[in-house]
Amino acid sequence: MFKRKSNAAEAAPTAPATYGMMAEFSGTDEIIAAAESVRAAGYTLVEAYTHIPVHGLDDALGHKPTRLPWLVLAGGITGASGLFGFMTWVNLVDYPMNIGGRPNFSWPAFVPITFEGMVLFSAFAAVFGLILICGFPLPYHPVFNAPGFERASLNGFFLCIEAKDPQYDAAKASSLLTKLGATAVHEFSE
Amino acid sequence: MAEQTDNMHQTLSAIQRRATIVGGAALALTVVGIAVSSTSQVLQSYLFAFLFFFGVSAGSFFLLTLQHLTSGVWGLMIRRFTEASTLVIPWMGLFFLPIAAGVGVLYEWTHPEVIAEEAVVAAKVPYLNVPFFLARTVIYFVVWIWLVRRLRRQSIAQDNAPKSESISWRDKLAVTSGPGLAAHIMLWTLAATDWGMSLEPAWASSMYPVGWMVGQVLTNFAIWIIVLWLFTRNNFLGYDIPVDRLHDLGKFTFAFTVLWTYLNFSQYLIIWSGNVPEFTPWYYYRSNGGWQYVSIALIFGHFFLPFFLLLSRHTKRNFGVVARIAMWIVAIEVLYVFWLINPAFHHDAIQMHWTHVTAFVGVGGLWISLFLRYLKQLPILPPNDHRIPELEAQLNDHGHGHSAPVSH
Numbered sequence: 193m194f195k196r197k198s199n200a201a202e203a204a205p206t207a208p209a210t211y212g213m214m215a216e217f218s219g220t221d222e223i224i225a226a227a228e229s230v231r232a233a234g235y236t237l238v239e240a241y242t243h244i245p246v247h248g249l250d251d252a253l254g255h256k257p258t259r260l261p262w263l264v265l266a267g268g269i270t271g272a273s274g275l276f277g278f279m280t281w282v283n284l285v286d287y288p289m290n291i292g293g294r295p296n297f298s299w300p301a302f303v304p305i306t307f308e309g310m311v312l313f314s315a316f317a318a319v320f321g322l323i324l325i326c327g328f329p330l331p332y333h334p335v336f337n338a339p340g341f342e343r344a345s346l347n348g349f350f351l352c353i354e355a356k357d358p359q360y361d362a363a364k365a366s367s368l369l370t371k372l373g374a375t376a377v378h379e380f381s382e
Numbered sequence: 383m384a385e386q387t388d389n390m391h392q393t394l395s396a397i398q399r400r401a402t403i404v405g406g407a408a409l410a411l412t413v414v415g416i417a418v419s420s421t422s423q424v425l426q427s428y429l430f431a432f433l434f435f436f437g438v439s440a441g442s443f444f445l446l447t448l449q450h451l452t453s454g455v456w457g458l459m460i461r462r463f464t465e466a467s468t469l470v471i472p473w474m475g476l477f478f479l480p481i482a483a484g485v486g487v488l489y490e491w492t493h494p495e496v497i498a499e500e501a502v503v504a505a506k507v508p509y510l511n512v513p514f515f516l517a518r519t520v521i522y523f524v525v526w527i528w529l530v531r532r533l534r535r536q537s538i539a540q541d542n543a544p545k546s547e548s549i550s551w552r553d554k555l556a557v558t559s560g561p562g563l564a565a566h567i568m569l570w571t572l573a574a575t576d577w578g579m580s581l582e583p584a585w586a587s588s589m590y591p592v593g594w595m596v597g598q599v600l601t602n603f604a605i606w607i608i609v610l611w612l613f614t615r616n617n618f619l620g621y622d623i624p625v626d627r628l629h630d631l632g633k634f635t636f637a638f639t640v641l642w643t644y645l646n647f648s649q650y651l652i653i654w655s656g657n658v659p660e661f662t663p664w665y666y667y668r669s670n671g672g673w674q675y676v677s678i679a680l681i682f683g684h685f686f687l688p689f690f691l692l693l694s695r696h697t698k699r700n701f702g703v704v705a706r707i708a709m710w711i712v713a714i715e716v717l718y719v720f721w722l723i724n725p726a727f728h729h730d731a732i733q734m735h736w737t738h739v740t741a742f743v744g745v746g747g748l749w750i751s752l753f754l755r756y757l758k759q760l761p762i763l764p765p766n767d768h769r770i771p772e773l774e775a776q777l778n779d780h781g782h783g784h785s786a787p788v789s790h
Contacts, residue, residue: 261695292657300654303647 208381212237212354213365214338215374220246223349226372227252230353233368237354241335241344260321267317268310275309276302338380390618391758398754405747408740415737425484426727427737431745432481433578434719436474438605438749441598442467443526443566446533447559453552455776456630458769459623460606465537466756467602468530473752475523477745481577482519485512491583502584502660510580518576522569529562540766548766570595581726585664589649594722596645600638601715604708607631611705619762624776625699632698635708639692643685667725672732676721683714716742 217223223240230238231254240249279302283289288296335341335352344350351374353365362379369377415424446464449457486492491503491510498504536558540551574591607628613619653661668677688711697703724733763770 265693300651303651 210355210362211334211337211380211382212352212356212360213362213369213377213379214335214341214350214352215369215372215378216340216343216376217349217351217373218375219349220244220249222373223351224248224252226351226369226374229372230351230368234359235353235357235365236359237357239352239354241341241348241350241352243343243345243347243349246349258325260318260325263321263325264314264317267321268314271313271316272306272310274313276306279305334380334382337382339378340376386618386620387761390613390616390762393616393618394754394758398751398758401747401750401754403747405744405749405751407744408747409744412737412740412744415735415740419735419737421484422487422727423735424737424741425480425488426724427735427741428480428745429488429577430720430723430738431741432474432477433723434716434742435745435749436471436477437594437598437719438601439467439470439474440566440570440595441600441602443471443530444563444595444599445602447563447566450533450552450555450559451563453556453769454630455624455769455772456627456634458763458767458773459610459627459631460602461764461767462757462760462762463606463609464602465534466753466759469534469756470749470752471530472523472527473748475527477748478519478523482516485515489515489580489583491580496583500584506583510583515576515580518572522573525565525569529558529565532558533562537764538760541760541764543766545766548768551766552768567595578722581723582664584660587649587653587661587664589645589652593642593645593649594719596638596642597715597718600635600642601712603631603635603638604711604715607635607708608705608712611701611708613762614701621763621773621777623701624773626776628701628704629695629699632692632704635704635711636689636692636698639685639688639711643689667729668721671728671730673721673725676717676732680714680718680721683710684718688714 217226283296366377442464446468490496496503536555571591574594579590610623691697691707
């Protein structure tokens with residue numbers, strides 16, 4: 193996106209390229225059925241935008257399962273082992289102290305902090321991992337050029353076939369989406 | 383559906399017969415143990431078996447009332463199973479009789495020399511004495527039996543009422559379940575203190591009944607996952623368990639595994655930190671004489687293993703996998719109850735006696751037989767439960783991959 197801006201500064205202003213074909217559907221079942229049919233027709237660059245989470249839409253779009261759980265697991269293990277290791281180091285190496293005659297390596301006392309460290313670091317991994325995977329911060333996205341797209345946050349169910357799709361053809365995509373029951377179909381630019 | 387029910391009834395009747403015979407024979411063998419071994423050994427073994435299987439029914443009571451109150455479809459999956467299991471509680475009153483007869487052998491607070499020697503125990507005599515102990519147990523059973531039978535009566539009434547009244551029966555069941563669950567928690571707190579904790583009368587922990595109760599609920603989730611798995615494999619139900627509902631039960635199992643660890647470890651940490659002579663012996667006995675290996679096995683087998691296995695969404699949504707994890711959980715729960723009870727009698731070494739096995743098989747066999755008797759009485763899916771339409775919608779939802787049918 194930043195690259196595109198610098199290009200625009202160099203070259204003479206031209207009409208922006210087509211981003212894709214946006215279709216609006218009336219409900220959850222309709223958009224799932226449409227996503228399945230569009231994928232069955234061979235399109236691969238398809239994305240859906242809905243105002244509520246729609247169960248089964250991920251599968252219909254062919255999305256791979258998220259890798260976020262692995263990041264969270266890694267965060268949890270880092271937090272737990274890191275803090276357990278830190279307390280061990282402090283009590284054995286850095287500042288050994290006799291507390292109530294207990295051994296320096298009194299692991300039961302380390303458990304609450306280890307647990308809290310696990311929770312804290314897995315929460316960090318979940319929040320920042322989500323931001324990272326979603327590609328935020330993202331100040332501009334072409335889908336907002338599609339007419340009526342504001343409703344994606346209110347009551348709309350949108351399905352977009354991107355122009356980068358090797359199979360993309362404006363007329364065919366438009367007629368397919370209309371045939372699948374879209375209430376409105378618009379081609380829009382970047 | 384009718385054919386499946388017939389098949390199921392035939393199979394369950396066959397299992398019931400076998401369970402009665404095996405259970406009866408094992409109990410008879412246990413009684414022989416009095417002559418071969420000693421009365422006190424037999425009573426110790428029997429107490430362990432009684433407390434484990436009473437715990438299964440007690441955990442069922444917790445879950446039965448909980449699902450009446452929360453109304454999730456996951457509860458519909460296990461409603462009739464937990465109901466049948468709670469109906470064994472009245473019989474458990476009979477099963478308590480040997481313990482009542484053996485109070486003087488099992489509980490050392492009945493021994494005058496212990497009272498004379500230990501001031502802490504002597505101070506507890508106004509509460510811990512045989513007549514009051516037995517009277518309390520009678521009260522526990524009276525209240526439990528009343529609640530269990532009331533819930534069953536209302537459940538039968540709902541089955542026979544017209545469908546239009548299913549919501550009003552849901553509310554009536556919830557009205558019994560709310561105070562019932564509160565009463566159950568208080569009853570179990572007192573019962574666990576009497577039957578289990580007072581085996582080591584100088585010791586006390588308010589966490590003890592809670593940690594154990596969480597173990598009972600965990601055992602229940604595990605047992606019903608296994609039972610549902612076996613029932614769907616044999617096509618007894620006539621419907622599939624929606625994978626999202628299986629996921630629910632898996633998530634509960636996971637949560638209760640963590641809760642069990644939290645409560646049991648908190649108890650340990652507090653006693654370890656406090657380092658007070660009255661409280662440390664309980665853990666001292668369980669950290670020496672070979673019991674430490676059982677304790678370590680519990681840390682790894684009751685927490686780390688199920689925790690990491692159930693962490694993944696995929697294991698929780700695969701019936702075969704989650705059922706096998708559930709079998710492990712039931713096995714390790716048996717060890718947990720053994721670890722709670724048995725070190726009280728044998729501080730120096732892990733002590734296993736053949737009567738532990740026969741008493742466990744005996745009480746267990748009769749428990750299974752009674753459970754199946756009540757399970758067969760009513761349809762597994764209560765026809766007028768208000769959640770039936772929701773379940774049907776979930777079962778018909780396969781088309782869009784909302785909830786794929788469970789893989790076996």
